[in-house]
Amino acid sequence: MAVRIIYVRHAESLWNPIGKYQGRLDPELSERGHKQAQLLAKALKKYNPTALYSSPLKRTYMTAEYISKELGLPINVDEDLIEIDHGDWSGMLVEKVKEEYPEMFRQWLYEPQNVNFPNGEDLHKVYERVKRFQEKALEKHNGETIVAVSHTVPIRASFVAGLNLPLDKFWSFGCDNASYSILDYDTVRPILYKLNNTYFLGELFVPALDAL
């Protein structure tokens, strides 16, 4: 059994550049995000994927639409790829979170596995979901390459789940807007083959803000 999963982080949303936690809230792509998604879609062509999955939120689905058009693949919405529910942080600016939840913010940076967002989710739940997505992919797409359009938290959790790392390694991997990363399940072992590729964005590249 083998499958190649290309994880795509959605292109820039309206809230990414201002540093607002999104969680399950649903801003659209920014003008730059639309352009990024087009370049990203073209960059994925060479991998010849056979299936396309997306989180249901607008920023991911709109990104997936460009990929769908470029690659001629239908979009399969999968709830397991949705962003963590940031609960009470959702819609708040990072600066405001630092002021109102200083201890939880520190925890999110240094021991993210111990944060349970009030009225939201914790990382363990996200881990379970993304692991389930990987198991489904292995079952349904043996020998294929698939694309999964998702968000920072589930994508980083996917690396941790794929490589069987402890959840405290959650922040160990780069994940910028409109980036793609490749996780290969081969017969011997899972391998992170590429990480956080954004070379195709040129001047449209914007580095992710920390802790978001």
Next chain:
Amino acid sequence: MAVRIIYVRHAESLWNPIGKYQGRLDPELSERGHKQAQLLAKALKKYNPTALYSSPLKRTYMTAEYISKELGLPINVDEDLIEIDHGDWSGMLVEKVKEEYPEMFRQWLYEPQNVNFPNGEDLHKVYERVKRFQEKALEKHNGETIVAVSHTVPIRASFVAGLNLPLDKFWSFGCDNASYSILDYDTVRPILYKLNNTYFLGELFVPALDAL
């Protein structure tokens, strides 16, 4: 204390395409390797590194020479970046190793941390060396970006050392010829920011053989 280390795997050597273990043996770059190294050197320009380190072996040093010329940086040879000593495997084809050392070959794939190459090194020694290189980099290059030209085994061991992973995760990361990867030590945590970038090689890209 912070430092960005760009790990560069040497361009294609004469032995890479035929699948021969190199270890401390010293083949030169292939014709394609020379061209790859030129493209790689240009791709590194945008990161504005301030120092360049290289393993002493020819395949790394010759790669570093292109980078040195393109970026105007002198080459600092550092023995800590040298390839693992494959001992009795050195100079042998993978196919021959599979025949003559079937159990050790299996071990190298599935539990590399337990292999001690006869008349050579083990992974723990490489880990110590590359960890020491990282500590020196943190001390000498605070706030800077540096380039380290090295080999598959010490580069993968550097990811494991940098992210504080157990050595059994050694094979978890892609590492092709003439690729670059970025490890960021920032004040909060080390991050693997980019992995196995080879987009700039175009038609000159050749995927690494497994187990080498």
